[in-house]
Amino acid sequence: MTEQHTHNPTALVTGATGGIGQAIAEALAAAGYDLTITGRRQDRLVTLAEELGRHGTQVASTPADLTKEDEIESLVAAHGSAYGRMDVMVNCAGGGILAGLGRQKTRHIDLQLDLNLRSAVLVFQAGLPWLREAVAVRGHANVVNVSSAAGKHGQPGLTVYSAAKHGLVGFTEAANAEFGNEGIRSTVLCPGLVDTPLAAAYDTPGEDMVQPRDLATAVLWLAQLSPRCLIPEISFLPPTGPLSGDGNR
Ligand SMILES: NC(=O)c1ccc[n+]([C@@H]2O[C@H](COP(=O)([O-])OP(=O)(O)OC[C@H]3O[C@@H](n4cnc5c(N)ncnc54)[C@H](OP(=O)(O)O)[C@@H]3O)[C@@H](O)[C@H]2O)c1
Numbered sequence: 001m002t003e004q005h006t007h008n009p010t011a012l013v014t015g016a017t018g019g020i021g022q023a024i025a026e027a028l029a030a031a032g033y034d035l036t037i038t039g040r041r042q043d044r045l046v047t048l049a050e051e052l053g054r055h056g057t058q059v060a061s062t063p064a065d066l067t068k069e070d071e072i073e074s075l076v077a078a079h080g081s082a083y084g085r086m087d088v089m090v091n092c093a094g095g096g097i098l099a100g101l102g103r104q105k106t107r108h109i110d111l112q113l114d115l116n117l118r119s120a121v122l123v124f125q126a127g128l129p130w131l132r133e134a135v136a137v138r139g140h141a142n143v144v145n146v147s148s149a150a151g152k153h154g155q156p157g158l159t160v161y162s163a164a165k166h167g168l169v170g171f172t173e174a175a176n177a178e179f180g181n182e183g184i185r186s187t188v189l190c191p192g193l194v195d196t197p198l199a200a201a202y203d204t205p206g207e208d209m210v211q212p213r214d215l216a217t218a219v220l221w222l223a224q225l226s227p228r229c230l231i232p233e234i235s236f237l238p239p240t241g242p243l244s245g246d247g248n249r
Pocket of ligand 1: 014015016017018019020021038039040041044060064065070092093094095096115119146147148149190191192193194195197198199
């Protein structure tokens with residue numbers, strides 16, 4: 001029997017300082033998870049950890065730049081040594097740079113690929129021993145990768161972001177083929193516009209967008225499914241408008 005550091009389930013949430021990641025972290029804390037939250041903004045992380053701690057679970061805030069492999073390794077190692085396992089991994093950090101192809105600087109291309117795709121691969125790889133510990137204790141572990149509707153349908157002006165988010169969809173599928181049968185089940189979330197600062201550039205009222213709590217609800221639900229049930233992908237679309245299901249892509 002694997003020795004347990006904590007009786008609570010545990011989760012690592014990247015992008016926790018952003019709109020969607022914060023909603024996911026709040027839902028997990030309210031549901032009794034011990035958390036590691038991360039982003040680059042240390043002041044925001046400290047405030048958020050205080051807020052989340054009111055739910056009575058442990059909240060470790062560990063700043064990390066996820067474009068840097070050594071910072072990813074330190075982040076995941078800190079989670080592992082604090083909690084001993086990772087029941088839920090949420091790869092939510094991401095973002096795009098709006099610019100037509102031909103006008104993209106190479107460093108901006110690299111940044112979008114690194115942040116939206118490479119970071120999730122590296123977090124998964126570093127987290128694998130701790131995901132396996134969760135499987136040993138609870139019979140399953142969940143990885144949730146936050147892609148985008150742009151990861152299903154390429155967006156003009158967001159070619160590199162779209163490519164990286166498509167890559168995240170493919171990575172999730174391959175991870176399930178490789179690890180699903182041992183109890184590590186991965187799900188990719190593909191939202192259209194979500195009401196966060198990232199979507200503020202769009203001329204769409206926030207109330208017409210998907211809400212961050214919709215994705216948070218999905219993460220909790222995914223973690224509660226019976227061990228042999230795997231949901232590979234979920235789309236979240238407003239009925240009409242940009243990145244919607246109405247063909248206006
Ligand atoms: N909002 C939308 O309409 C929408 C639609 C589809 C998909 N998504 C996806 O949903 C995810 C969350 O987006 P959001 O709307 O919540 O955006 P957001 O509010 O801008 O949050 C982005 C998050 O990513 C983190 N981040 C950015 N660069 C980082 C880096 N180099 N290292 C570590 N963390 C970094 C930010 O933290 P720091 O700034 O503290 O580093 C922040 O926590 C992203 O993957 C995004 O692509 C969003």
